[in-house]
Amino acid sequence: MTAAARAAGVRTRALRLDPRAKLTMLAVANVLMFLHAGPAAQSLAVVLFSLPLLFGGKAAAGVRMLAVYGVLCAVEWASALGVDRLPWLHIAGATAAGVCMMMPCLTAGMAMFATTRPGDMVCAMRRMRAPDALVIPVVVMMRFFPTIRHDYRLIRQSLRLRGFAGGGMALARHPLRSLEYILVPLLMNAANVARDLTVAGLARGLGAPGEPTSMVELRMRAVDWLAVALSLAPLAVAAVTG
C-alpha cells in the first residue's frame, strides 16, 4: 500500500466532527475554568475532549494530552501527601493544580485546531453569522500554528551554530536572554508569514460575500449532536459536585 493510499485510508476512517460541536467543547471548557470546576468534572472534561483527537487521526496528540494530565494529577497528589514534611512541595502542587485547571481548555483547543480543516472552519463560522473580522484571523491562525514549531527549530539550530545552547537548560539559566533571542526572530517571521498568507487567502476569494460552501457537506449529524450532549456532561457533574 502506498503512503498516499494509507493516508487516504486513515482519513476516511477518521471521525470528523462538525466544527460547531468542537466549538461547543471549547466553550464548555472555558466555563469550567471560570467556575473552578472540581476534579471529577475536570478529569471527565479532559477525557471527553481528547476523544476527537484519539478518533480523528491525531491519536498521538490525544495520548500526549492525557499523559500530561496524568502526570500533573500525580504531582498534585504526591505533593499533597508529602507537603507536611517538605513545605516547598506546595509550589509544585499549586503549579500542577493551576495547569490542571487549564487542561480542559488546552485539550479542547488542540482538538479544535488539529482536526479541523480551515475550509470547514470558515463554513461553520459563517453559518454561525460570525463577522469576517473574526473569520479571517481565525483561519490564518489555524494555518499558522504548525509553522511556529518549524520556525522555533530553525532558530534553535542557528543559536547552536553561534555557540549558544538553545535548549530547555539554557532557557532555565538565562530566561530573559533566551526569550529575546527566540521570540524576536519568531515574531519577525510570524509577521512576514501572516502577511503572505493573508494576501494568498484574499487572492483565493477568502472573505467573499455570500455563504461559502464545503467540499464535504457540513451539517450537524447524529454523532455531532451526541458530541454536543456529551460535552455538556462535565457541566452537569460540576453542578452536582459543586
Next chain:
Amino acid sequence: MDSTALCTLRDCTFAYSGEGAALRNVTLHVRAGELVMLVGPSGCGKTTATRLVNGLAPRHFTGTLTGHACTGGLEASRAPLESHARVVGSVFQNPKTQYFHARSTDELAFPCENAGMPAPQIRERVRQVAARFGIADLLDRAIVNLSGGQQQRFAVASAAVLEPAVMVLDEPTSNLDTASMARLHGMIAALKADGVAIVIAEHRLAWCADLVDRYCVFDGGELLGTYTAREFEALPATQREAWGLRALDVSEDRARIAALARAPHTSHGEGTPVLGTRGLEVGYRKRALFRRGVEFSLRIPDVDVYGGQIVGIMGRNGAGKSTFARTLCGLQAPLAGTVELGGESARASALSRAAALVMQDVHYQLFAESVRAEVMLETVQAGGELAAAREQCDALLGELDLLDVADRHPMSLSGGQKQRLAIAVALMGKKRFVVLDEPTSGLDRAHMMQVGALLRELADRGVAVLVITHDDELAAHWCDRILALD
C-alpha cells in the same frame, strides 16, 4: 484603447500609503491567450504592476492610484477585492506561505468553497483540474511533505481552479529547480492554449521564453519599453544584463555545471581538506506513536572540500540538500557514515563549532539589537577582549560594506545586507566552513553576481564555501565544483 484586452493598465501611477510613487505612467494591455512578461531589476515596480492587475493594490496594499487599471471588466480602484478572485488567479513567490490547508485536495477546493459552489460540483472541479495539470497523483497528501516544486504546482492549480480569464504570477520560479520549472512551463502552456491572459513578473527568463508574446521592461517604477519576443531576443545580451535580467538561454551554463559535476569529488586540492564525507547517509527517522523506521534517506558520494573552494550542491527540490547541510553542520545525526573535519572523523559538536549556516530566511539567525552588536554577540557573551574585538568587527563591517548601517537594527536591513551580516558573523567567529542555502533565490542578475563575488571573497580568506542552489547562472559563474545530489 484596445477593446479586446482582458487586462489593461492605462497611464497608471501608484504610490503605497506614505511612500513615493512605486509605478509611474505605466500603460500595458494583455489580450486573451497572450503571455506578457514583466521584467526588470529588484524594486523596479513589476510586482506593483501585478498587484494592480489582481486588485491587491489599492484594495489590500493601500495607496493612491491615478489612471485606469481594469481586469476582466473590474476596475481595481472600485471593485471589491473578492470579486477579483473569480476573474484573476494569483500565484506568488514563496510556495511555503501560500497554502492554507494541511491536505492538498482541500487546497484545490478552497477557492471553490469561498465562491460558494455546491459540494458535488467542487469535487468534480477538483478532479478535473488535477487531471488537466497532471497532479492527480499528488491529491490527498499532506502539503508540508510535498517538495517546493510540487507545492508551487498546487498553487498554480488552485489559482486556476475557478477558470479565471487572467492569471498573474509574481516570481513563481524563485525557489524551483530545473525539473519543476519544466513542469510549470507545461502548466503555463496549457493555460495559454485555453486562451487565458497571463502576466508573469520574473527575473529568470529561460524557463518560459518560448511562450512569451511580449516583454515589458521596468526600471525605477517606469516602463522603459515593450518588446515583442522576437525584438527582445534580437537585443544584445549585454543590454539585457544592463537591465539586470537573467539569461534567456542557460544551456551553456547547464553544460558547464554538468562538466563540473563529472569531476572527481575527492583528492582535488592541496593539503588537508577542511571537510570530508565517508560513506555518509543522511536522512531522518519517522516519529509516530507506535512506528519506527527510516522516513527518508540519501546516500552522499564521498566528497572532500578544501579551504578556498566554492562547492555548489545541486539537485531537485526535495532531494535532501538541506538535510545534507544540517548534517554537515552537526545539527542532525547521520544515518550512517562519518563527516571528517581536517581529515579526522568529527563529532556533531565539533562540526557545529566549525560551521556557519546562512539560511534562506536570514532573519532566523539575527538576534542582537544592532548590526555591530550582532557581530560582537559571541565575544560579549564569552566575556572576551572588547576593544580589540570592536576594532576587528568594524574592519569586517567596512570590508562587507556594512559600516554605514552598523548602528541599525538587523531586521531593518535589506535582504542582501542581512546576508552579508550573517557572513560577517561567520568570519568573526573564525568558522572553517560556511554553508549557504539558496542565497540567490529571487535576485536579479546584478545582485546574483554580487552574491557570487561575496562567495569568492569568503573562499579567498581560506574558508571552504558550500552553496546549495538551483541557480544555474550562479553555479556556472562562481562554483569551482558541483556536487549533484539526485
